[in-house]
Amino acid sequence: xxxxxxxxxxxxxxxxxxxxxxxxxxxxxxxxxxxxxxxxxxxxxxxxxxxxxxxxxxxxxxxxxxxxxxxxxxxxxxxxxxxxxxxxxxxxxxxxxxxxxxxxxxxxxxxxxxxxxxxxxxxxxxxxxxxxxxxxxxxxxxxxxxxxxxxxxxxxxxxxxxxxxxxxxxxxxxxxxxxxxxxxxxxxxxxxxxxxxxxxxxxxxxxxxxxxxxxxxxxxxxxxxxxxxxxxxxxxxxxxxxxxxxxxxxxxxxxxxxxxxxxxxxxxxxxxxxxxxxxxxxxxxxxxxxxxxxxxxxxxxxxxxxxxxxxxxxxxxxxxxxxxxxxxxxxxxxxxxxxxxxxxxxxxxxxxxxxxxxxxxxxxxxxxxxxxxxxxxxxxxxxxxxxxxxxxxxxxxxxxxxxxxxxxxxxxxxxxxxxxxxxxxxxxxxxxxxxxxxxxxxxxxxxxxxxxxxxxxxxxxxxxxxxxxxxxxxxxxxxxxxxxxxxxxxxxxxxxxxxxxxxxxxxxxxxxxxxxxxxxxxxxxxxxxxxxxxxxxxxxxxxxxxxxxxxxxxxxxxxxxxxxxxxxxxxxxxxxxxxxxxxxxxxxxxxxxxxxxxxxx
Amino acid sequence: xxxxxxxxxxxxxxxxxxxxxxxxxxxxxxxxxxxxxxxxxxxxxxxxxxxxxxxxxxxxxxxxxxxxxxxxxxxxxxxxxxxxxxxxxxxxxxxxxxxxxxxxxxxxxxxxxxxxxxxxxxxxxxxxxxxxxxx
Numbered sequence: 001x002x003x004x005x006x007x008x009x010x011x012x013x014x015x016x017x018x019x020x021x022x023x024x025x026x027x028x029x030x031x032x033x034x035x036x037x038x039x040x041x042x043x044x045x046x047x048x049x050x051x052x053x054x055x056x057x058x059x060x061x062x063x064x065x066x067x068x069x070x071x072x073x074x075x076x077x078x079x080x081x082x083x084x085x086x087x088x089x090x091x092x093x094x095x096x097x098x099x100x101x102x103x104x105x106x107x108x109x110x111x112x113x114x115x116x117x118x119x120x121x122x123x124x125x126x127x128x129x130x131x132x133x134x135x136x137x138x139x140x141x142x143x144x145x146x147x148x149x150x151x152x153x154x155x156x157x158x159x160x161x162x163x164x165x166x167x168x169x170x171x172x173x174x175x176x177x178x179x180x181x182x183x184x185x186x187x188x189x190x191x192x193x194x195x196x197x198x199x200x201x202x203x204x205x206x207x208x209x210x211x212x213x214x215x216x217x218x219x220x221x222x223x224x225x226x227x228x229x230x231x232x233x234x235x236x237x238x239x240x241x242x243x244x245x246x247x248x249x250x251x252x253x254x255x256x257x258x259x260x261x262x263x264x265x266x267x268x269x270x271x272x273x274x275x276x277x278x279x280x281x282x283x284x285x286x287x288x289x290x291x292x293x294x295x296x297x298x299x300x301x302x303x304x305x306x307x308x309x310x311x312x313x314x315x316x317x318x319x320x321x322x323x324x325x326x327x328x329x330x331x332x333x334x335x336x337x338x339x340x341x342x343x344x345x346x347x348x349x350x351x352x353x354x355x356x357x358x359x360x361x362x363x364x365x366x367x368x369x370x371x372x373x374x375x376x377x378x379x380x381x382x383x384x385x386x387x388x389x390x391x392x393x394x395x396x397x398x399x400x401x402x403x404x405x406x407x408x409x410x411x412x413x414x415x416x417x418x419x420x421x422x423x424x425x426x427x428x429x430x431x432x433x434x435x436x437x438x439x440x441x442x443x444x445x446x447x448x449x450x451x452x453x454x455x456x457x458x459x460x461x462x463x464x465x466x467x468x469x470x471x472x473x474x475x476x477x478x479x480x481x482x483x484x485x486x487x488x489x490x491x492x493x494x495x496x497x498x499x500x501x502x503x504x505x506x507x508x509x510x511x512x513x514x515x516x517x518x519x520x521x522x523x524x525x526x527x528x529x530x531x532x533x534x535x536x537x538x539x540x541x542x543x544x545x546x547x548x549x550x551x552x553x554x555x556x557x558x559x560x561x562x563x564x565x566x567x568x569x570x571x572x573x574x575x576x577x578x579x580x581x582x583x584x585x586x587x588x589x590x591x592x593x594x595x596x597x598x599x600x601x
Numbered sequence: 602x603x604x605x606x607x608x609x610x611x612x613x614x615x616x617x618x619x620x621x622x623x624x625x626x627x628x629x630x631x632x633x634x635x636x637x638x639x640x641x642x643x644x645x646x647x648x649x650x651x652x653x654x655x656x657x658x659x660x661x662x663x664x665x666x667x668x669x670x671x672x673x674x675x676x677x678x679x680x681x682x683x684x685x686x687x688x689x690x691x692x693x694x695x696x697x698x699x700x701x702x703x704x705x706x707x708x709x710x711x712x713x714x715x716x717x718x719x720x721x722x723x724x725x726x727x728x729x730x731x732x733x734x735x736x
Contacts, residue, residue: 379661382690383617385715390623393718397630406626413619 021092021113024099025050025066032108041092041115043085050111054082065096066109073098073106079116091116136207136228139214140165140181147223156230158200165226169197184211184224195228206235258350261335263343266290266304278328278350280320294319296330296346303332306341310334315589318348327351358590365564380424387417437480437565439592444520445470447481448513451488455496464499464507466492471514478591483562484522490555491524491582498528498580519587527579531572567591608634609729610651614644614670615659615688620714624657624688627718633725641665645673648680655728657712660689675706684709684728688716 015022021038023031023045031045031053038045045053051060060067065076076096084090092113099108130137131151138160139148146160146168154160157168165181166172175182180191190212197205207228214223252259258275262268267290271283279295286292291304297316302308312331320326330348334341395410397403452468459466492511499507504527512523563570567590574580611633613624618639625635636651638644641662648656656674660667667687674680685708710724 379690382714383620383661386623386690387617387619389715390619390626393623394626397626409622413622416619 018112021115023050023111023113024108025111026108027070029060029064029066038113041084041090041113054080054113056083056087065094066111069096069098069109070106080113089117091120134230136226136230138165138168138226140224140226142185142222144175144179144181156199156205157197169195171198180209180211181224181226184213185221188213188215188221194231204232205230206232256349258346258348260291260346261343262291262304262346264306264341266343269343274350275348278318278320278326278348280322280324294321294323296332300330300332300346303334304344304346306334308334316348327355359593362564362567362590377424377428384417384420384424387413387420391415391417437483437562437592439478439480439594441476441594442479442481443476444474444479444484444513444522445472447479447484447488448511448522450485451492452511454489455492459496459499459509462496462500463505464496464509466496466509467511469510469512474513474515474520477520477586477588478594479566479586480562480592484566487559487562487584488522488524490559491584494555494582495524495526495528495580498526498530500528502527502529517587518589519585521586522584524582525579526581530576530578530580531574532576565592608632609654610634610636611725612636612638612644612648612651612653612656614638614641614656614662614667616640616662617659620659620688624721627721628725631722641667641670644670648674648683649677652679653683655725656683656685657688658685658708660687671708686710686712686724686728688712688714690714 016036018035018037021035021041023034023038026032029050031048031050034042034045042053049060050066051057051064055061065078068074069076075098076094078094078096080092080094082090082092092115095112095114097110097112098106099110101107133150134152135150136153136156137150138146138153141147144164144166145162146165149157149160149168160168164175166175166179170176176195178193180193183189183191190210192208192210195207195209197207199205207230209226209228212225212227213221214225216222252270252272255272256274258278259270259272260268260275261270267288268283268286271281271286275281276283295318296304297313297318299313299316300311303311310331310333312329314329316328316330317325318328318330328348328351330346332344332346335343335345391410391413393410394413395407398406398408398410448468448470452466456466488511492509495509499509508525508527510523510525512521512525514521560570563584563586566586568584568586571583571585572580573583611628613621613628613635615621615624616639621637621639625637628635636647636653638647642665644656644658647653658667658670658674662670665673667689671685671687674683674685687708687710689711690713709728712721712724
């Protein structure tokens with residue numbers, strides 16, 4: 001390819017290539033010529049006055065850069081605001097330069113206009129961002145003075161009037177230790193650190209500060225931008241959370257109930273002091289490990305595996321690390337975070353102390369029963385003694401008078417009361433038999449059947465119907481079968497007696513067995529003579545009998561003693577002429593402990 | 602010396618026939634005329650029919666109890682003037698019980714079982730205001 005020589009007449013084409021608008025003005029400020037870019041900005045304008053085209057005026061501008069250049073021949077650069085061909089405001093940079101004729105006179109001026117509208121818009125946007133960003137933004141110079149600050153900064157720390165940054169942020173005359181601004185000036189790198197300042201209203205303000213260098217054209221750090229994010233509310237929340245956490249920790253740690261928490265994989269997350277004591281473990285050995293199988297009763301496993309919401313076992317036996325069985329009430333509740341299973345909390349109450357108190361209470365009740373019995377015994381003995389003394393008086397006065405009838409009468413009195421002494425002794429033996437019941441695991445229904453079988457035929461001979469009404473689902477229980485048998489036998493025997501003296505023919509006696517509220521309930525119901533208020537009041541007092549000298553008055557007392565020794569209670573409902581109901585209630589939790597199965601406490 | 606007039610009548614109410622026989626014998630031997638009942642209802646009936654000079658009442662009896670009988674006696678204007686001696690083995694409890702009840706005046710005398718014949722007679726004599734018998 002051969003080189004083509006440049007033709008100066010091609011300059012017009014060159015000028016048309018410019019992105020900036022170019023126009024040539026004559027001394028009357030009329031536009032002599034302009035390039036294509038100018039046309040795009042302001043439209044076709046040759047022959048029109050520049051002030052008309054650029055500003056829409058009818059008169060020249062007060063200060064006219066072109067005219068000044070006509071006068072002094074100097075170049076000028078300035079920013080102008082005008083209007084484009086559509087009448088929209090437009091920012092542009094104007095360069096004005098002289099065009100001389102061959103004589104050196106300035107015949108025209110060349111005016112180059114560069115559209116700044118986009119740049120200006122960007123500037124405005126940055127300014128708005130700077131002002132409105134929800135951070136404290138300040139520009140600092142090398143003297144650590146605030147030269148510019150945004151709206152949020154001014155609102156919180158005040159209008160900067162050349163103060164040092166530490167004066168504004170902290171109301172402190174001293175520069176902060178480990179000043180971020182200083183570091184950024186030194187190494188040109190960004191830095192960050194949490195700080196605590198004081199707002200102009202005196203409120204403590206926590207913020208996270210960032211510094212970043214602001215470089216000039218030659219790459220030197222002339223200013224530093226200091227941005228900080230207010231974290232006062234976050235800090236307040238964190239403090240609040242910290243306090244709540246501390247309260248929770250103290251509560252859990254000092255709780256008398258054992259508390260353990262597991263995660264979703266059944267690993268122990270937490271264990272309080274009571275839990276360490278109950279299970280005989282150290283939290284250091286257990287935390288982080290899967291809950292050992294021996295630690296929890298099987299009923300709680302579904303909760304730990306997210307198969308059940310919660311579970312509570314009132315009468316559980318919890319194993320300790322050394323294998324001792326501890327009576328406890330234990331429960332678990334599943335934990336979830338945002339509806340996702342996150343583990344379980346296990347809480348347990350050591351019942352050793354409670355069980356001990358319960359045993360002591362039972363013992364006290366038993367002793368009270370013995371005390372009542374002894375008082376009753378004294379009364380019974382007094383009666384017999386009176387009978388014996390009477391017999392002696394009558395016999396001896398008969399002897400004195402030689403009255404055979406009286407002697408015989410006295411002797412019979414002596415004999416009768418001697419036999420009462422012997423009955424009493426027999427009952428006393430029954431009474432003192434064994435200090436404690438000897439429990440065996442028995443089906444209560446079996447005892448009921450035995451008693452019914454024992455009395456059915458005898459009752460039938462007197463026209464009395466005896467029937468057992470048994471709920472067969474009552475589970476076996478730890479009871480002294482012989483003792484319970486004699487209680488029920490005594491009550492059934494009483495009921496049959498009540499039917500015998502009743503006026504109504506066709507009397508019935510029912511022996512019921514059922515379970516309610518974890519208590520085994522026996523009821524002896526008769527449709528016999530019933531009792532009036534006074535008899536009901538005295539039914540359980542020693543040696544009280546309505547059977548004349550046919551009863552010892554010890555039966556119900558003995559029954560009550562046995563019931564109390566089994567942790568149970570006996571109640572009586574009776575209506576004269578309609579019958580009586582004796583109810584024996586044995587809460588399972590209070591039944592005697594099977595021998596040798598108690599924990600060492 | 603007492604003048605020979607009709608003997609004073611004492612009503613014995615006790616459910617123990619041996620005690621009744623004992624008291625009956627003692628009273629008869631000492632110049633009184635005993636009337637006997639072995640339950641409260643019979644005792645009240647006898648008291649109303651015979652208006653005895655004194656009543657010996659047992660407390661621990663089946664229905665009606667001695668306490669009930671005592672209340673009946675005190676509530677009946679014809680009988681309320683008759684002195685009552687309580688004969689009981691549960692003396693202390695009874696004294697406390699009856700002492701707390703304002704609506705009924707306390708009995709005139711107490712005899713604790715078992716009793717000495719002389720002790721019984723001295724209470725009876727005091728209540729009947731008769732000089733010691735010379736037997």
